Amino acid sequence: MEKCYLTIGLEVHCQLLTKAKMFCRCGTDYIGKEPNSLVCPVCMGLPGSLPVMNRKAMELAIRTAMTLHCEILPRVIFHRKNYFYPDLPKGYQISQFDFPIGINGTLEFMGQGEKKKVRIKRVHVEEDAGKLVHEGLNIPSECSGVDFNRCGIPLVEIVTEPDLHSPEDARDYLTMLRSIVRYIGVSDGNMEEGSLRCDANISLSLTEKTMGVKVEVKNMNSFRSVYHALEFELSRQQKCLAEGKKLFPETRHWDETRGVTVSSRGKEEAQDYRYFPDPDLLPHTIEQVILNDIQSNLPELPLEKKERFMFDYELTETEANVLVQDCSLANFFESCIKELNKPKFIANWVITEVLKNLNDLRQDIQHSKITPAALMDxxxxxxxxxxxxxxxxxxxxxxxxxxxxxxxxxxKKGISFMSNEKELEKIVHQIIEQNPQSIADYLSGKEKALHFLIGQVMKVTRGQASPEIVKNILNKELSAERSLCGPREPF
Amino acid sequence: MSEKISLDEIKKMAQLSKLSFSQEELEQFFVDINSVVSHFDKLNQLDLSDVSPTSHISWSQPPSNPDEPREWPGRQEVFAHAPQVIDSYFIVPKVVDKQEE
Structure with a gap:
């Protein structure tokens, strides 16, 4: 097969971590709540209700755009994006059109060990839609149920330029983006729960200079499914091109169970959203003091932190990468170091044992029972x-x-500290007396005999002695014996 | 002279608005809408090259809300007005996009 050139662009929606909705005061904590319990006239689109902007949502959207090095457009204009679907009670979504919060940004990420850069086309803020339920215990089969709890929750949409060139790149970009939105506290970035959603545009071309036909892939609910859907789409399009078939612009849905993408509608049928400025929301300008304040409070980002960890704590890139992926884990690690300045030793414990336990308990460090002080004790x-x-x-x-x-x-476990060297020395003497053969073996150069002797001491102390201390005592005692026996023969 | 709206474009608008019309109605719209559009020719005679588009007559600091949730007490009343509610869901005729099938 001839060489193909793959181009991918991603559109990511993140739910912003506000307590109240974007244009009303209903709560946003909708997971597990009774349907339509977080609703009001504004988010249900009842006649006569008027939207009022949540300041915090705007601030979080600006923070996102600034972190992605966007040029901030201080003029805020909201548009109505009109479409007809029962999850959208007003018949339009309040969104942004020609004046998004930010444009022309960049994001750096590590893709297969290499630092890569993606251009960010735009970052804008909009409101989420409600949820439809097609099957439920009591909902008749010819009906759907509508729940408006999610309707009106603030979202940022982050759109890349078509700068990604493999399914791996797409996955690694998403991983970095999720890490960043968590670092800056704007979203919890949980794809499985739908607080981070991703659509992909993918095209395949036989020549490097021209772009292929744009196919949009939707309905990917995890990082894995983004990767698998793009891999599937790559091979499907490759096969089409190889067979000389023509690709056409379309929207395809990822079917997780079957592991395939399925065509849903041709792009030529694309909806006309009839965007126009929302007359209910005043256009306005964000004051420079507010912008300065947000800018000056941006935290250190994952890549910067990684480089600092490698430089300051002499960690390997792999170690640093693991630690910085989750900001709370990185903070946890740094709090530990304040208690004992042995970064390598602590990093090793955090990366292996702490993560293993968190993984076993399906917890993250923030919700675990372990504090840095407890671990350091x-x-x-x-x-x-x-x-x-x-x-x-x-x-x-x-x-x-x-x-x-x-x-x-x-x-509680009945472990006593066998750090009392006097006591340990007694046991070591006893072991030496009981194992003359091993002593002779050791003295004649068999290093392995030492491990046997340490093992014997550990057995007597039921594992409660520190092998390091036992080894030191044994070495001390045996070198005394050795000096009595004269220098060891070379072998 | 601005370009006139074709009958096909009027049919497309009707489709996007989820409205259906008889042939007579469509033809009447064809006449009416074109006369409205022609009216804009008058505006186009003005030189507006130095005037930025107006999306709203006001340009000031709008009211905004703090990020503090408040419960709205009227939801039972909304349920009472809804045609059908089951398990707190509003019930609508089945809507499954082709893509979701």
Missing amino acids: LLKMVDRKEISGTIAKSVLEDMFQSGAKAKDVIA
């Missing part, structure tokens, strides 16, 4: 060699489940 004991790494791991698991302090878990 434990890790300081490991650092002082009072307990072994193996014991610490099992103590940590318990701490994650119960939220108890390290000391309490250790007491």
Whole structure:
């Protein structure tokens, strides 16, 4: 097959983390709520109601646009996007058209180990639609149920230029975008719950200079499905071109269960949304002081943080990448370092054990029972060699489940600190006396015998001694023996 | 002279507005709408090159809401006016897009 040139652009919608809706005071915490319990005349489109803008939603949208290095258009004009569907009670969605919040931005992300840059075409703010339910216990089959709880929740739409060139790129861009919206606190970016949604435009061309035919793919509900849908679309279009068939512009829906995209409507039938300025909302200008204030409060972003972690804490790129993906994890790590300045040692524990426990409990660090101080109480004991790494791991698991302090878990588990060297020395002597053969083996150069001896001490202490301390004592005792026996023969 | 609206464009507008008309009605609209459009020729005689488009007569700081949710007490009343409510859902005739089938 000849070489193909793949071009992808993504449109992402993120629900903004406001407590109230975009143009009314209804709450936004709709997941699991009774249908139509977070509604009012404004978000149900009842006659005579008027929208009033939520200041916080605008601020979050501006913050998003600024973070994506957009040029901010301080003139705010809302437009009506007209379409007819029962999830939209007014018959139009309040959105932005020729004056979005921001234009011409960029976003940098790591794609397959390489730093890549995507141009952001526009960032605008709009309101979400309601939800339709087609099957329910009591809803007749010839009917649909409408729930307006989600209707009017503020969204930002982030549109890229067609700068992505593989399904992997698309996935990595999305991962970075989600990480960023979480970092700056504008959205929880949860794709499975629908607070982050993604549509893709994909085209395949046989020549580098010309663009192929634009196909829009919708209905992808996870990062995995974005990747798989684009992979499917790539091979479908490749096959079409190889067979000399003509591609045509269309909208296709990703069918998760069958793993295919299905054509829904030709683009030539595309709807005319009849955009016009919403006369209910006054056009206005965002004051420069507000813009300055938002700009000066932008936090450090994932890539910057990663580079700082690599430089300041001498972490590898892989280690830093894992730590910075979630801002709360990065903060957790940095709080730990304040308690004990051993970044490598702590990073290692956070990346392996902390993440493993969070994963097992399906928690994120913010909602876990472990605080940096609690983890560090434990890790300081490991650092002082009072307990072994193996014991610490099992103590940590318990701490994650119960939220108890390290000391309490250790007491509960009956683990005593075998850090008393005098006591350990006694046991070591005893082991040396009981294993003359191993001593002889060791002295004749068999290093393995030392591990056997450490094992024996651990057995007697039921694993409660620190292997490091045991090893030190053994080394001390055995070098004394060695000096009695004379220098070891080379072998 | 501005370009006139064709009968096909009028049919398209009707379709987008989810309205259906008889042939006679469409022909009447053809006459009416074209006379409205012709009226804009008068406006086009003015030189407006230095005037920016007006999307609203007011350009001032609009009222805005703080981000504090408030419950609206009237929802039962809305339910009472709805043609059908089941399990707190408003019931409408089945709407499944071709794409969702």
